[in-house]
Amino acid sequence: xxxxxxxxxxxxxxxxxxxxxxxxxxxxxxxxxxxxxxxxxxxxxxxxxxxxxxxxxxxxxxxxxxxxxxxxxxxxxxxxxxxxxxxxxxxxxxxxxxxxxxxxxxxxxxxxxxxxxxxxxxxxxxxxxxxxxxxxxxxxxxxxxxxxxxxxxxxxxxxxxxxxxxxx
Numbered sequence: 001x002x003x004x005x006x007x008x009x010x011x012x013x014x015x016x017x018x019x020x021x022x023x024x025x026x027x028x029x030x031x032x033x034x035x036x037x038x039x040x041x042x043x044x045x046x047x048x049x050x051x052x053x054x055x056x057x058x059x060x061x062x063x064x065x066x067x068x069x070x071x072x073x074x075x076x077x078x079x080x081x082x083x084x085x086x087x088x089x090x091x092x093x094x095x096x097x098x099x100x101x102x103x104x105x106x107x108x109x110x111x112x113x114x115x116x117x118x119x120x121x122x123x124x125x126x127x128x129x130x131x132x133x134x135x136x137x138x139x140x141x142x143x144x145x146x147x148x149x150x151x152x153x154x155x156x157x158x159x160x161x162x163x164x165x166x167x168x
Contacts, residue, residue, distance in 0.1 A: 010036075012036050012039065013032075016028050016032050016035075044144060045059070048144075052133060052137065055133040056103070056129065057129070061096060061099065064082065064086075064097065064106070065126055065129065065130040065133070066130060066133075066134055067086070068106070068122045069130045075127060076121035076122070077119060077120055078111070078118070078120070079093060079097065079120060082120060104126070105126030106120050106123060106126050108120060
């Protein structure tokens with residue numbers, strides 16, 4: 001899909017047309033952006049979950065394992081450091097860690113510099129799992145953007161980065 005060609009109308013266009021007909025006093029342009037973002041999130045989320053499920057993970061558990069993996073050897077972080085990278089409550093993080101520990105993907109280990117605290121570390125099983133899952137995940141992400149040409153990908157990335165900066 002080239003940025004020079006207008007795509008065919010979609011379901012969001014039909015919704016906007018109905019609102020414009022029924023409430024011409026409203027500017028519903030933003031509704032189109034949010035509607036498309038919401039629908040994309042749903043479609044992409046389904047595709048991503050399928051790949052992660054094949055590795056015994058969901059997006060939440062993958063997020064924790066991937067955070068530990070990308071932190072570098074020894075693939076261990078404090079619960080607070082893990083929490084700082086994710087937009088979840090401490091209770092949610094504790095639950096995720098507990099579930100991953102039960103599955104044998106992570107373990108709590110005594111912090112080598114402070115025996116009163118713990119680190120969350122990938123187990124060998126967790127490292128193998130996340131290595132396989134991240135490889136499949138990246139391949140899937142590349143598949144999911146095949147419909148955009150490189151210039152459109154770059155422009156979409158730029159626009160989303162600009163928009164996200166207003167919130168972070």
